[in-house]
Amino acid sequence: MSADSVERWGIGRLGRLAASSLLLLHIFAMFLSPFHFNTIPPGGNPAPDAEIVMPWLRPYINFMFLNHGYAFFAPNPPAANHLMRASLDADDDRPPTAITYPDRALHRPRLMYHRHFMLTEFLHGAYPDPLPDDADSISRSRHADALANYFRIRGSFENHLRTAYGVPAASITRVEHRMIPYDVLLRESPSLTDPRSYSDLDDVPASPPTSRVTSP
Amino acid sequence: MKSKSGAPHVARSVPIRSDRSPGSVWTNVLDRPLWNDFWFAPSSPHTLAMLRILGGAMLFYSHAVWTLDLQSFLGPNAWISTELSREMNQANAPGAWSLFWHVDSAWLLWLIHIAALVVYAMLTAGLFTRTVAVLAWILTLSYCHRLQGALYGLDQVNALLATYLMLGPSGAVWSIDSLRAARRDPESRDSLQPPSSAWATVAVRLVQIHMCVIYFFGGISKLKGTDWWDGSALWMALSNYDYQSLDLTWLIRFPALIALLTHLTVIWETFYCVLVWPRATRWIMLAMAVMVHGGIAVALGMPTFGLAMLIGNLAFVPSPLMRAAVEYLGRRWKWLRIGKSATAGNSGSSPANASRLASCSANG
Numbered sequence: 001m002s003a004d005s006v007e008r009w010g011i012g013r014l015g016r017l018a019a020s021s022l023l024l025l026h027i028f029a030m031f032l033s034p035f036h037f038n039t040i041p042p043g044g045n046p047a048p049d050a051e052i053v054m055p056w057l058r059p060y061i062n063f064m065f066l067n068h069g070y071a072f073f074a075p076n077p078p079a080a081n082h083l084m085r086a087s088l089d090a091d092d093d094r095p096p097t098a099i100t101y102p103d104r105a106l107h108r109p110r111l112m113y114h115r116h117f118m119l120t121e122f123l124h125g126a127y128p129d130p131l132p133d134d135a136d137s138i139s140r141s142r143h144a145d146a147l148a149n150y151f152r153i154r155g156s157f158e159n160h161l162r163t164a165y166g167v168p169a170a171s172i173t174r175v176e177h178r179m180i181p182y183d184v185l186l187r188e189s190p191s192l193t194d195p196r197s198y199s200d201l202d203d204v205p206a207s208p209p210t211s212r213v214t215s216p
Numbered sequence: 217m218k219s220k221s222g223a224p225h226v227a228r229s230v231p232i233r234s235d236r237s238p239g240s241v242w243t244n245v246l247d248r249p250l251w252n253d254f255w256f257a258p259s260s261p262h263t264l265a266m267l268r269i270l271g272g273a274m275l276f277y278s279h280a281v282w283t284l285d286l287q288s289f290l291g292p293n294a295w296i297s298t299e300l301s302r303e304m305n306q307a308n309a310p311g312a313w314s315l316f317w318h319v320d321s322a323w324l325l326w327l328i329h330i331a332a333l334v335v336y337a338m339l340t341a342g343l344f345t346r347t348v349a350v351l352a353w354i355l356t357l358s359y360c361h362r363l364q365g366a367l368y369g370l371d372q373v374n375a376l377l378a379t380y381l382m383l384g385p386s387g388a389v390w391s392i393d394s395l396r397a398a399r400r401d402p403e404s405r406d407s408l409q410p411p412s413s414a415w416a417t418v419a420v421r422l423v424q425i426h427m428c429v430i431y432f433f434g435g436i437s438k439l440k441g442t443d444w445w446d447g448s449a450l451w452m453a454l455s456n457y458d459y460q461s462l463d464l465t466w467l468i469r470f471p472a473l474i475a476l477l478t479h480l481t482v483i484w485e486t487f488y489c490v491l492v493w494p495r496a497t498r499w500i501m502l503a504m505a506v507m508v509h510g511g512i513a514v515a516l517g518m519p520t521f522g523l524a525m526l527i528g529n530l531a532f533v534p535s536p537l538m539r540a541a542v543e544y545l546g547r548r549w550k551w552l553r554i555g556k557s558a559t560a561g562n563s564g565s566s567p568a569n570a571s572r573l574a575s576c577s578a579n580g
Contacts, residue, residue: 009256010414013247016256019418023255030426034433038440059311065360065375067309070433072369075441077452081459102458110461111281111520115366117458119295122365153365156297163293179455182448186468192457 025060033061037069080178081117082124085200086161089169097165100175123157124174126150130204144209151208174201255421258412261388262539263531264419265342268349268386270527271377272340275352278370278520279359280333289366290316290325296365304364314361315354332359339381342391349382373524376426384419385410390542416535423531428489430528435486444482447475453516461517481508492532505529 009016036054039047046054061067088097099106102116128146131139154172161170178197180190190196282289292298298317305312319325332355338348356378360371387393388410443449451474454464467474484504491497505526513522530538 009252010258010412011256016252020251020255023418023422026422027425030429034429038433038437062305062309062311063313063357064379065312065357065372068372069437070369070372070430071437072434073449073453074434074437074444075439076443077449078456079452081456083458109281110517111278111370112284114368114518115281115289118368119365152300153296156300157295159297160288160293160295164288177458179452182451182455182468185455185465192455192460192465 026064029057029061029064030066032057033066034069034071037071078179080176082121082201083117083175083177084120084123084157085173085175086157087171087173088161088165088167089171091168119157120174123150123153123172124176124201126153127174127201127203147205148208150203154203155208174203175199176201255418256414257417258414259417259420260412260535260539261385261410261416262390262535262542263533264381264384264386264416264535265388265390266530266533266538266542267377267420267423267527268342268345268381269340269390270530271374271381271524272336272352274520274524274527275356275374275378276333276336276340278374279329279336282359283329283333286325286329287322290319290329290359290362291322292320296363298362301362301364305361309361312361313358315358316362328355342387342393345387345391345393346382346385349378349386353378353382368518368521370518370521370524372430373521373528376423377524377527380419380422380426383422384415384417385413386416386419388413388416389539420531420535423528424492427528427531428492431485431488435482435484435488438482439486444478447471447478450474450478450481456516459516459518461519462515464515480504484508498532502529502532 011019032050032053036046036050039050045051084101086099086101088099090096101107101120102113104113107113107116126146127150128143131143135143157172158170161172162168176199178199180192180194180197184190288294294301296304298320301314302317305314315328316325319328335348335351335355338344339352356375360367360375363371394410438444438449441449443452451468451471453459454467454474484501485508488501488505492501506529509522509525509529511522512525513519516522533541
């Protein structure tokens with residue numbers, strides 16, 4: 001170890017070597033996660049080069065909370081947002097109570113509103129698009145897994161509502177809020193909350209399938 | 217690259233090992249002054265201390281908000297139940313770990329949550345900083361891994377700051393720790409500078425590089441979309457009611473302006489990782505960061521995320537400039553003088569001096 005290098009860099013040679021190795025590892029992991037994410041086409045698999053080292057680094061990346069794509073409003077800003085309507089059934093003859101999530105008046109401060117907004121987007125994001133009729137068995141198996149995952153999340157949401165509000169039953173409906181097209185806004189100047197821009201989304205099937213399709 | 221003083225490095229000032237033992241190529245590469253000066257040249261801790269104060273405050277606030285509905289997000293029967301959270305992580309994110317997966321009782325959850333808020337407050341104030349910085353990191357990761365579904369960019373920046381703040385001496389200045397040290401040793405009150413540290417450089421460099429990675433992938437992800445090319449992306453964001461916190465839809469009358477701002481945003485984001493390093497373009501990049509993230513904070517309903525990204529950008533403000541700016545403000549606003557004893561003894565800090573100091577900065 002050179003004394004002047006310690007003076008110049010504050011850390012001895014061995015210390016710098018150890019620190020440099022850890023820094024390289026960390027920066028590689030920091031880069032690899034969004035790179036891996038960006039190589040995945042819709043419904044596809046990651047590029048082989050991104051996949052080679054991922055199995056070794058994945059535990060570190062996950063532990064350090066580096067597992068992000070950083071795709072903020074990308075590849076395009078959303079053309080529709082996804083909210084949800086909770087229906088709470090009372091244990092008498094009163095009609096069910098409906099609550100929309102997120103709700104600007106109910107969820108304050110703004111950060112709390114945004115947390116609920118992320119939850120409803122998360123629920124919608126877990127719902128798999130319907131399969132085409134001619135889908136192969138691998139796609140059917142993946143779809144069944146994704147659907148089971150979606151119903152677990154929806155079930156957790158509904159269980160939370162039952163517990164939080166003390167009601168015997170609660171159900172959730174996903175609601176889509178579409179952006180009003182540019183030319184319509186320019187021509188008609190409708191409100192951004194025009195009722196025509198909201199629609200309910202059905203879950204197909206409406207409840208968890210009892211039997212799973214398995215791959216051959 | 218230039219040295220701290222601005223002069224080119226003398227490449228031979230550090231002996232290069234001449235042995236050819238296994239690993240010598242690797243070790244010689246890591247002995248190069250370019251690499252070592254970038255990572256390990258000791259720097260004063262003022263930039264890191266500012267990241268601690270603002271990042272700690274952001275950690276405190278964003279976690280304090282959970283207090284309003286703690287059980288709904290972190291309790292056993294939360295939106296995502298504890299059991300489901302653990303199982304989803306095991307399936308999709310092996311390696312992740314959360315303290316909250318092992319908490320079943322309400323009182324223990326409250327105890328940990330309140331302790332976490334105390335830790336974040338102590339980090340912000342700089343009290344027992346080295347210890348609470350490590351605790352803040354463990355707690356932040358625990359919250360993140362428990363709260364799937366409710367997370368977004370804010371949490372990514374929070375985790376980034378918590379991780380790197382624990383690596384360097386973020387409490388060496390502008391902290392209760394530094395005031396206590398000055399009280400214990402009155403002679404240090406008159407010292408001109410807190411000690412420079414290689415770990416202050418390492419911590420700030422990691423924040424800088426992480427910000428570059430975020431912006432680079434943020435930029436190239438946008439390049440895959442059509443809206444960022446046809447100039448409509450900004451409009452799509454501004455007219456999105458569920459995000460909107462300030463109605464800027466009157467901008468619909470200025471489509472060329474919307475398209476220009478859209479294109480400037482994606483160009484800035486993509487090339488930030490290159491243009492933020494040279495002094496000539498750094499301030500342009502940082503000024504654009506203020507505009508973009510300020511816009512997100514004010515108009516897109518994400519003030520915490522916008523501010524967190526701006527805090528991350530502060531890593532590119534050199535320590536001497538940070539110090540001069542705080543001291544300048546301290547003379548204007550007397551309540552800011554709490555850290556005077558720790559940074560003491562200087563004179564003549566002014567915007568002019570600050571810009572002179574910036575030109576001989578260590579951090580970039």
